[in-house]
Amino acid sequence: MGGGAGPDGGTDAGCRPTGTVSLMPAVRYDAGSAPRSLVAGDWNRDGRLDLASANDFGRDVGVLLGVGDGAFQPAVSYGAGNRHTSITAGDWDDDGALDLATATDTFDTITIFLGAGDGAFRVASSLRTGSFPSSLTAGDWNGDGKRDLAVSNYSGASVSILLGAGDGGFTATAAHDAGTFPWQVVAGDWNADGRADLAVANAGTNDVSVLLGTGSGMFQAAVRYAAGMAPHSVTAGDWNGDGRADLATANNGTDDVSVLIGAGNGTFQAPVSFGANSRPSFVTAADLNCDGRLDLAVTNAGTDQLSILLGTGNGSFRPALSFTVNGLAVSIASGDWNGDGRVDLAVASDLGVSVFLNSSQ
Secondary structure (H helix, E strand, C coil), rough: CCEECCCCCECCCCCCCCCCCECCCCCCCCCCCCCEEEECCCCCCCCCCCCEECCCCCCEEEECEEEECCCCCCCEEEEECCCEEEEECCCCCCCCCCCEEEEEEECCCEEEECCCCCCCEEEEECCCCCCCCEEEEECCCCCCCCCCEEEEECCCCCEEEECCCCCCCCCCCCCCCCCCCCCEEEEEEECCCCCCEEEEEEEEEEEEECCCEEECEEECCEEEEECCCCCCEEEEEEEEEECCEEEEEEECCEEEEEEEEEEEEEEEEECCCECCCEEEEEEEEEEECCCCCCCCEEEEECEEEEEECCCCCCEECCCEEEEEECCCEEEEEECCCCCCCCCEEEEECCCCCCCCCCCCC
16 A cells, blocks of 8 residues: 555655564454454445454345544444355446445345435345355346345355346345365455456365356356365465565464465465464465565454464465454455554454454554
């Protein structure tokens, strides 16, 4: 990051390269019962980043509006009667206001929440997917300019594709085979052809499935690449600065992350592993120390720890640093909560949402 405008209109003057990363102590916010997944966006179009939480036990979505200084208003709950395992955002009805979608494992469905543009949401519909949807991501799979969804089905060993109509509705197409126990799906352009592709972390087969998009809403057969044991999460970024998309997985069974360097043609090199403390379960990419190199932030399942691995810029990472979360860490969202040009973090835990402001200087 550097040189641009922050979400409150300020400049990135506070973002200066530093050799390490410093986070202020976590501030906890109640978002609902057992948050499982977080997404950031500007729900009320005030130029300040907000958060939304998919709540497992609460069977609802908690919306926390940001005030612009790093703090958030009390959560407002929107219920759908199901256990929510994952959440993503996009404009499903093309009205200029961000909407939400959650994976709900109770009845093998996803739930669509349409945003009013003022921070409020309403439940619009529920759609069937495969068995036990565990994760979902948004993109334009058929190039029509309308937002679509892809859903990983944990028990179904597949990825469901739902094409958006642009009015808030979706049409399911054929599911694609992934791997055993696909835990998380992410989108990107792995072969630089301008068409959206998918990558899936398969906890049961210890690998990542790469599905290249055809641009018609369909995907080529999955090609699987080895990762560590029981990868629960996958994220994309350019770890070595060559302009090509790479992947990284959080491996719950081997206490590490696997880094797979992309060749730019849709294929990936053999994984290289870096320690990530105990039972890493979720990984996301961000430049946390303002040096222009992507870093990794990882939650450690069953612990109150957040691990950060600083990138060196050549595809390798420095030893993990640890930070304390309020509760047992589950997943992460990143954004600039206070508009100072530094990437901040929010971590979902069994006790709520822990917000970490970045104080690297």
